[in-house]
Amino acid sequence: KAGVTQTPRYLIKTRGQQVTLSCSPISGHRSVSWYQQTPGQGLQFLFEYFSETQRNKGNFPGRFSGRQFSNSRSEMNVSTLELGDSALYLCASSPWGTENSPLHFGNGTRLTVT
């Protein structure tokens, strides 16, 4: 079974631009979560989707948004990029969600904002 696939692997953007990151979950998994990883703040929860519905959202500004498609693939978008948005963005999938099954993480998208 293929794992969680995140594209692109690396991204360099300029302040003020917007960016879209993509995540393809493991086949059959309906829950997709996104996390931001930085050296200073560690791993922080962004949001979680299940069957195209956002079930939970972390404490991030509205510039961070996401969506999930009917095939469970997910995208997250960051608008008006700031230097502090430089991070590793990790996507994770599971069959039903965090409470009932462990998360399977992708290798992440490394975003650098200059």
Add this chain to the structure above:
Amino acid sequence: GDSVTQMEGPVTLSEEAFLTINCTYTATGYPSLFWYVQYPGEGLQLLLKATKADDKGSNKGFEATYRKETTSFHLEKGSVQVSDSAVYFCALSDSGSEKLVFGKGTKLTVNP
């Protein structure tokens, strides 16, 4: 809110040494507890988990016991190998929250 505190390290050990990484938590509900491991350049992998008090999670020689009375979930391994070098994260998931709350991570380096 929920939180996880773990020793940040870095931790450097010789091969075959005993490993303990401390983890304590604060949660409003009755959480599930996890240890994840991250190898360089990769995402996180679930190492072990425990869902109720006194449960012991184990995998690849690593163990951790869910201690409700001390709100702890310390990771242990009796004899580490060079291949165990990685960053280890303790995490919790409170019931109904659909999210993981992570500790800051502990970098482990094992020297031959």
